[in-house]
Amino acid sequence: xxxxxxxxxxxxxxxxxSNATGLIAARHSRFxxxxxxxxxxxxxxxxxxxxxxxxxxGIQHNPxxxxxxSWTVFDPPRNSSVAGRPVVNLxxxxxxxxxxxxxxxxxxxxxxxxxxxxxxxxxxxxxxLLFGVVRRTLELAQRPTRLEPQVFAGLVACLWAAHxxxxxxVNYVIQRSELLVSAFVLATLYAFVRAYQTESDRAxxxxxxxxxxxxxxxxxxxEVMIGAPLIVLLFDRALMSPSWRAxxxxxKRWYYAALLASSAIVVAFVAAGVRSRSVGASADMSxxxxxxxxxxxxxxxxxxxxxxxxxxxxxxxxxxxxxMPGIGLVILALFAAVVIWAWAKxxxxxxxxxxxxxxxxxAPSSSVVPIHTEIAAERRVxxxxxxxxxxxxxxxxxxxxxxxxxxxxxxxxxxGALVPSLxxxxxxxxxxxxxxxxxxxDVVQKAPGNARGYxxxxxxxxAS
Numbered sequence: 001x002x003x004x005x006x007x008x009x010x011x012x013x014x015x016x017x018s019n020a021t022g023l024i025a026a027r028h029s030r031f032x033x034x035x036x037x038x039x040x041x042x043x044x045x046x047x048x049x050x051x052x053x054x055x056x057x058g059i060q061h062n063p064x065x066x067x068x069x070s071w072t073v074f075d076p077p078r079n080s081s082v083a084g085r086p087v088v089n090l091x092x093x094x095x096x097x098x099x100x101x102x103x104x105x106x107x108x109x110x111x112x113x114x115x116x117x118x119x120x121x122x123x124x125x126x127x128x129l130l131f132g133v134v135r136r137t138l139e140l141a142q143r144p145t146r147l148e149p150q151v152f153a154g155l156v157a158c159l160w161a162a163h164x165x166x167x168x169x170v171n172y173v174i175q176r177s178e179l180l181v182s183a184f185v186l187a188t189l190y191a192f193v194r195a196y197q198t199e200s201d202r203a204x205x206x207x208x209x210x211x212x213x214x215x216x217x218x219x220x221x222x223e224v225m226i227g228a229p230l231i232v233l234l235f236d237r238a239l240m241s242p243s244w245r246a247x248x249x250x251x252k253r254w255y256y257a258a259l260l261a262s263s264a265i266v267v268a269f270v271a272a273g274v275r276s277r278s279v280g281a282s283a284d285m286s287x288x289x290x291x292x293x294x295x296x297x298x299x300x301x302x303x304x305x306x307x308x309x310x311x312x313x314x315x316x317x318x319x320x321x322x323x324m325p326g327i328g329l330v331i332l333a334l335f336a337a338v339v340i341w342a343w344a345k346x347x348x349x350x351x352x353x354x355x356x357x358x359x360x361x362x363a364p365s366s367s368v369v370p371i372h373t374e375i376a377a378e379r380r381v382x383x384x385x386x387x388x389x390x391x392x393x394x395x396x397x398x399x400x401x402x403x404x405x406x407x408x409x410x411x412x413x414x415x416g417a418l419v420p421s422l423x424x425x426x427x428x429x430x431x432x433x434x435x436x437x438x439x440x441x442d443v444v445q446k447a448p449g450n451a452r453g454y455x456x457x458x459x460x461x462x463a464s
Contacts, residue, residue: 031154035131038419039124039161042426046171046433047116050109052440053314053456054081058092058174059115060106065093079277081174084269087220088177091118115173122179123161123170129186130386131157136193140239141350145397146406155414156393160386162423164308165301169379171433172313177222182383184218185228185361187211188259192232196240212258219265226266227360229259234353278373285319290370295325297376298332298366304378305385308425313432314443315376316450351394358387436460 051060058081059065064072076082076089095115096106104110135153138145145152160166169178188211195207211232218225233247233256241247247256269275297320304311339355361384365371396410432442437460443453 027154028150031131031150031157032128034154035127035157035161036124038158038423039127040120042162042164042423043120043123043167043170043430045427045430046167047113047120048109049112049116049171049433049439050436051112051115051173052433052436053172053452054174055112055172058082059096062089062092064089065096066106069093069097078274082177083274084223084266084272085177085221087217088180088222091176091180112173115176116171119170119173119176119179122176122183123166126179126183126186126383127157127161129183129190130160133186133190133193134390136190136197137235137239140193140196145394146401147397152393152397155419156386156389158419159389159414159422162419162426163305163385164311164422164426164429165304165378165385166382167311167426167429167433168313168377169382171430172379175379178224178379178382181218181222181225184214184221184225185231185383187214188218188228189232189235192236208252208255212255212262215259216262216265219262223266223270224361224364226263227363229256229263231353231357231360232256232259234356238350238353279369279371285317285370285372287368287370289319290372290375291368292325292329293320293375294366295328295330295332296320298362298381299328300376301378301381301385302388305381305388308422308429310446311378311429312443312446313439314447314450314452314456315374316447316452317373317375318449319375351391354387354391354394358384361387437464 062077062080062082064076073090073093074086076084076086082089082092092115095118098114099106099111104114131153133153134156135149138149138152147155169175191207191211191214195204195211198204198207215225215228218228236247236252237244241250297315335355336359339352339359342352342355362380365377365380400406400410432438437457440453440456440460443450444457447453
């Protein structure tokens, strides 16, 4: 009898472990399904929307995607929206191939549907990568959250996937560059974390190779990717390596050398001046005017993340003046000081890369290099917004930890009210992109000083 009891006792932990594993797997699957549904349904109303603004030049009048899948795909027209972004141009060419196979002409109303659906799919993939990166990073953290890593990561990904501020990135077809580069940033980081978690040297090399390839593809998608090697390095130092010297002395030196080498792709395109007409200081806008305007733009992005009311497709190209940008720059400087302070304090080190990543992702488009075709654009904060959501949730977790409270009420509120509300707001916002007349009418209403809104509205009314 004693042996039988012992056997039963020995089997009990195994059964509990199996049940726990099954529960985790089921919860993981539910989150994946929910992320896919939120990321798809929220933006689906815009799938029938027309090509607008730079879509016309980058897609309809882009000869490199209309000659079949040839080498011309990798040589997009200079000073176009796809200049220096051959991977983006390749995906557009694939869309065009499908349209031609279906007998759909680029000038018809049905032409943009396939392009929109691919954008939505890329958004979903990016949200799933975000889920994977956050979950696995939390598993590496020395001080995990009160929520299980997959639940915390699932909530972050759901909030991010359903947010209306991403409307311009997802629903504006030519901004596929933003979707692709964000996916490649997360893929680079995800593969790096997977490499760190594996115990096999061969598997580690494979994951690191995947990370390098993803980084190189990102460099071929958009210039923002140039900050990815630094992001990986900061995460490595904060969560994995005990010191900077340990990173240098480890076997990962070849990996970082490869990441840095991939940055030469962006440098080469910039040196060739493939986007010289839209990027760089000019007589119309100085470096200081652009930087000062970002003191207004970035705080606005943050406000829209908290309350997505007043979203605008086109902010125009006029520099922002007045005293508000100055206050914004002071606030951003204080935030940067907090990030530096977090690096100096060892116990806050896991939080530091998030704040640094926010600035790194925004630096190419929202700092001192003028993009004189647009003074601000909500799509620029597409991936950077994820760091804000994560920091907000970590702050809430710390507050609840100190008050010795559980996540029960916030978790139920987020999943029962906040996420559905965000998804509904995004769904309604996406209906604006379903019509050029409605989209430019919205621009005229919210940015009355922007002449492009009136021009776009006039053309849309004339076409109808």
